Amino acid sequence: MIEVKNISKYYRLFEREPGLRGAIRALFKRKYIKKTAVDNISFHIPKGEIVGYIGSNGAGKSTTIKMISGILTPDAGEVVVGGIIPYKNRTKNAKSIGAVFGQRTQLFWDIPVQESLQLLKHIYEIPEEAYQKNIEKFKDVLDLEPLLSIPVRQLSLGQKMRCELAAAFLHNPSVVYLDEPTIGLDASVKIKIREFIKQMNREHETTIILTTHDMQDIEELCNRIIIIDKGTIIYDGSLIELKQTTKYNRTVKLELEGSADDFVIPIALQDYVLKELADTQLLLHFNNQDINGSQIIAEVMKHHVINDFTVTEPGIDKIVQEIYERGLDHAQVLGTVKVSN
Numbered sequence: 001m002i003e004v005k006n007i008s009k010y011y012r013l014f015e016r017e018p019g020l021r022g023a024i025r026a027l028f029k030r031k032y033i034k035k036t037a038v039d040n041i042s043f044h045i046p047k048g049e050i051v052g053y054i055g056s057n058g059a060g061k062s063t064t065i066k067m068i069s070g071i072l073t074p075d076a077g078e079v080v081v082g083g084i085i086p087y088k089n090r091t092k093n094a095k096s097i098g099a100v101f102g103q104r105t106q107l108f109w110d111i112p113v114q115e116s117l118q119l120l121k122h123i124y125e126i127p128e129e130a131y132q133k134n135i136e137k138f139k140d141v142l143d144l145e146p147l148l149s150i151p152v153r154q155l156s157l158g159q160k161m162r163c164e165l166a167a168a169f170l171h172n173p174s175v176v177y178l179d180e181p182t183i184g185l186d187a188s189v190k191i192k193i194r195e196f197i198k199q200m201n202r203e204h205e206t207t208i209i210l211t212t213h214d215m216q217d218i219e220e221l222c223n224r225i226i227i228i229d230k231g232t233i234i235y236d237g238s239l240i241e242l243k244q245t246t247k248y249n250r251t252v253k254l255e256l257e258g259s260a261d262d263f264v265i266p267i268a269l270q271d272y273v274l275k276e277l278a279d280t281q282l283l284l285h286f287n288n289q290d291i292n293g294s295q296i297i298a299e300v301m302k303h304h305v306i307n308d309f310t311v312t313e314p315g316i317d318k319i320v321q322e323i324y325e326r327g328l329d330h331a332q333v334l335g336t337v338k339v340s341n
């Protein structure tokens with residue numbers, strides 16, 4: 001459905017020397033630097049898949065989505081979505097896609113939501129029956145009924161996002177781009193929105209690319225994630241696989257009698273655990289393929305008195321945070337990286 005072939009995007013940034021002298025000089029001679037936002041990336045997304053496209057701030061997510069949705073033209077490579085090159089055939093492309101782009105709205109600010117939706121019905125040439133069917137569904141799943149008569153500018157963030165999603169899916173598009181659809185929303189609205197996305201995907205086989213910093217969105221909606229870092233794809237695969245390939249996939253949290261600062265890893269554990277101190281607690285990270293939690297606890301008990309312990313599995317947010325913070329090189333050392341292209 002979505003074919004991304006070796007695309008790159010560069011921005012030209014105006015560079016100015018500081019101070020008055022710099023300002024005057026810039027009037028006569030402009031100096032530019034080239035910034036690579038997306039660097040030769042490729043991936044394929046089949047019909048009906050929900051893919052989480054994630055990365056730290058400035059990694060290149062929005063730039064990629066803008067190229068796939070036809071807003072920007074790549075400087076190199078090509079994108080084909082449902083047989084169309086989006087940036088070359090914008091009108092045809094617009095009919096088959098839907099989008100929610102963070103803070104921007106596609107609803108009309110001063111008129112009631114239902115009139116905005118009516119306008120979109122005409123723009124997309126949606127048959128009356130299909131339109132009514134979707135409106136009824138959205139009233140039910142997104143709790144839209146009480147919002148329809150209110151102008152967008154009077155809606156709360158959560159109410160507005162529910163309406164944005166209705167607008168994005170109104171014409172049953174085959175592809176939908178969702179950029180941070182749950183940002184700033186309370187837990188109950190997030191749940192509602194995730195349920196809605198799942199339902200639309202299930203019923204219409206909608207292909208969805210989701211960019212988000214909310215790892216709960218990813219866990220609940222996406223089987224596959226693509227991680228971009230400094231414009232390059234560093235991981236493309238399943239969430240389960242990402243968790244499994246992490247070098248340390250379990251942690252024993254121990255509260256020892258006395259200070260954890262002096263703890264020395266017993267020789268029997270030295271090849272298997274990584275030590276970390278968190279406040280007064282001792283954390284021992286390990287992989288459950290190599291050793292299990294009870295073996296570690298038994299070994300530590302030979303040398304220390306343990307007051308309390310828990311064994312935890314790191315959530316995806318911890319794994320992803322690690323990749324964001326320490327970058328590609330560290331992720332490769334950890335063995336979490338599988339480069340796709």
Ligand SMILES: Nc1ncnc2c1ncn2[C@@H]1O[C@H](COP(=O)(O)OP(=O)(O)OP(=O)(O)O)[C@@H](O)[C@H]1O
Pocket residue numbers: 011012013035036037055056057058059060061062063064
């Ligand atoms: N219009 C622009 N002009 C110049 N540089 C830009 C422009 N848009 C983005 N960039 C730069 O390109 C890089 C990628 O930006 P992009 O917006 O794609 O990142 P992102 O992953 O979506 O980040 P965020 O999570 O903060 O939204 C950044 O370094 C950014 O500063």
